[in-house]
Amino acid sequence: MIRKLSLGVFGLLAATGAGAEWALNMPRGVTELSAETYELHMMVFYWCCAIAAVVFGAMIYSLIRHRKSAGANPAKFSHSMTAEVIWTVIPIIILLVMAVPAAETLIRLEDSRKPDLTIVVTAYQWKWHYEYQGQDLSFYSTLSRTSGDARRKGSGIDPFTVDNYLLDVDRPLVVPQGAKVRLLLTSSDVVHSWWVPDFAIKKDAIPGFVNETWFRPQETGVFRGQCAELCGMDHGYMPIVVEVVEQGAFQAWLAGEKEDAARFAAAN
C-alpha cells in the first residue's frame, strides 16, 4: 500500500493532472505564464520540503533520543543569541531568493498591453456572457444539458456516465492559438470569478467594475474551468469552457457565427 502510494506520488507529481483522477499537482498549462507559474509553485514547494526535512528531522531525532525513558538527563540551557540570529537571517535570505522570481513573474502577468483579441466577459447568476469586442458577436455560455439534468438532487443519473460532468457548456468560448487574448471582466449581479487552471489565470468579475486579465494559449485543445467566487445557489454550476483552435479555423468559426447571428436577426 505504501509502495503503491509512493509510486503514485512520484508518477503523478510530474503529470499535468488536468482531468486525471488522483491528480496530485497543478497543471503545467498551455501558456508561457502558466508554465512559469507552475515552476514558481514547484520552487516554493521544494524549498518547503527542504526546510521541512531539516526541521522535522531535528524534531524526530529529538523525540527519539531526548526522552526520559531512554535515560536522558535534561539539559539546562534556555537561550542563545547566536541561534536566534542564525535562524532569523537564514529564513530571510531564503525568502529573498523566492521573492525575486515571484516578483518577476507577477510583473509579466500584469502586462496586458497589445492584445490581439479582446473579449468582454460578464458574469451572471449563474452563467457567463461573452462578447467579442469589435466583432458584433456575443452569446451566453451555460451549463450543458447533460450535466444540468444529472446534477439535480436525486436525478438518478450517475455523474460518472456524463462526459465532463459539471465542466461542460452549451457554447464554449473559442479563441485562436498563439493570440494574446485580453479579457475584460464584469458582473451583472454579485461577485464571480473566472478561472481556467490551464491558463493560470483567475480574476474576479465585480458588478460596477471592469477587471482585466490576459492569456496567450500556445496549444490547441479544450480547456475547462469554473467560477471561483461564491455567488449563490448555483455557484458550482457555471463552468467555463475555452476551445483553442488554429488561426484559420478561428476565422472560419467567427465568420460562421456572425452569419448565423445575421440570419437569426433577419428571421426575427
Next chain:
Amino acid sequence: MSSAAADVQHTDDHHGPAKGWRRWLYATNHKDIGTMYLVFSLVMFLVGGLMALVIRSELMTPGLQFVHPEFFNQMTTMHALIMVFGAVMPAFVGLANWMIPMMIGAPDMALPRMNNWSFWILPVAFSLLLSTLLMQGGAPASGWTMYPPLVLQTGDAFPFLIFSVHLMGVSSIMGAINVIVTILNLRTPDMTLLKMPMFVWTWLITAYLLIAVMPVLAGAVTMLLTDQFFGTSFFLAAGGGDPVMFQHIFWFFGHPEVYIMILPAFGVVSEIIPTFARKPLFGHDSMVYAASSIAFLSFIVWAHHMFTVGMPLTGQLFFMFATMLIAVPTGVKVFNWTATMWRGAMTFETPMLFSLAFLFLFTIGGFSGLMLAVVPSDIQYHDSYFVVAHFHYVLVPGSIFAIMAAVYYWLPKWTGHMYNEALGKLHFWLSTIFVNVTFFPMHFLGLAGMPRRIPDYSTQFADFNVIASIGAIGFGLSQLLFVYVVVQCARRTGAEASSEVWDSPKGLEWTVPSPAPYHTFNEPPTVADGRAFS
C-alpha cells in the same frame, strides 16, 4: 509560598459559591466563568462539527445526494461562523479566564461583572444565529466572509446575522479589555512583564489585537445593514459604492482575527512543552518579540486574501512581500520550541502529544501559507481547496489541538482528579490520524482545480473527496471520546491530583491545591524562587 498556602486556607467558606442557577447566571468568579466559556465552546464545537459532517457527507461522492445547493451554502457559512466565533475564540477566552489570574498571582479578573456579561452575551448571540436555520430563506449562505452584493440576497436571516455578529464582537471586546486591565494591573509585584508566562504574554497581545479589529468588523457589518435597509450605497456600485471596499474592511479585521485564534495556542504550547521536556522554554524573550512581530505584521497583510480582485501591481507586490515576512517570526517560534525539546528528557502524556502534533502539523499549515503568499501561484490556489486545506491545518491541528492540549494539561488542576490517560492517548491518536486523512488530500484537490464552496464536483475529484469524507467522519466520532474523557474527569472518577500534577512544572498555578480553591491568591504571592514561569 507559605503565606499563599495559608491564605488559600483562609477563604471565607461560609460565603462560598451561590447555590443552583444563581451561581452561574450571576457568576463573577473567574473559574466559574472560565468553566462556562469552555462548556459553551465544546457544545458549539460539536454543533459546528455536525455541520461539517453534513458538508462532507454531501461531498463524499459526485452528484447531489442529501441537500440542495442553497442549504449546502448555509452549512458552509454556519460551520465557519460557529467554529470561529463559537468554538475557537470562546475556548481561548475560557482558558484565559481560568488561568491568567492564577498565573499572575491575582485573586480574579479585574472587572468581574463585565466578565459575566462577556460570557452571557454569547448564548444569546448564538441562539439568534442558529435560529436563522428555521427562518424563511434559511440561514445566511454567503460564506462567513459575508461579501456583498451576495450577502444582501440573504432572506429574513440578514438582520439576525448582523446583530449576532455585533453581540459576539461586544463580548470579545469586553473580554479583551478585561484581560489587558487584569494583566497590566493585577500582577503580583515581583512579576515584571518579561517574567510573565508565555500564555499570559500571548493573551496580552491577542487582547490588543481584539480591541483593534473587532470594531472594524462591527463597522463593516453595520455598513451592510445600512446598505440593505437604510438606502446607503457603501458597497453597491449602482449607487457609487464599491463591493471591494467591503473586502478590504473585512479582511483588515479578518487577518488579525486568524492571529487572534493562533496566538493563545502558541502560548499554550509554550507552557506545555517545557513541562514535559523538563527543560525551560528556549528563548523566552525571543518568543515574546516574535509573537509581538507577528501581531504587528498581521495588520499589514490583509489583501493577501484578495489577490484576484483586481489590485494594482504595486499593491500585490507589497502584500506578497509583507505576507512572506510573517514566516520569519513564526519560524523563530517553531525553532525555539524544537530547541526546548532538544536535549530535554521528554515524556509523552496526552497534553504533550497534542502539543507535538501541533508543532508538526501547524508547521505544515505554515508551509501552505507560504505558498499562498506568492501571488502568481496564489492565482491558481485562491478560492480552491488548497486554501481550505491550509486554513484547516492551522485551525484544527493548530488552534483546536492546542485547546485540547490545554484542557488535558489543566483539567487536573480544575477538577482535582486525573483524566483517563489511556483514553486521552486514544483520542489523540484517532484525532491526529483522521485530521490528516481529512485535510491532506484537500491540497491535491485544490491543485487539481477544485473550487471551494461547491456542493458537487466533476468526477475527476471523486477519489480524494471520498477519502476526506471518511476522515471527517472518523475525526468527528473521535471527538465523542474527548467529551467522555472530560465529563468523566469532571465527575472526579480518576486518581486524585496533587497541586503540581505533573513533574515539577513551572508556574504559579501549580502552587495552589488541585482542585484550585474557589478563591486563590487573595494575597499576592512572591515569585522570587523562579518558579513563576518556564
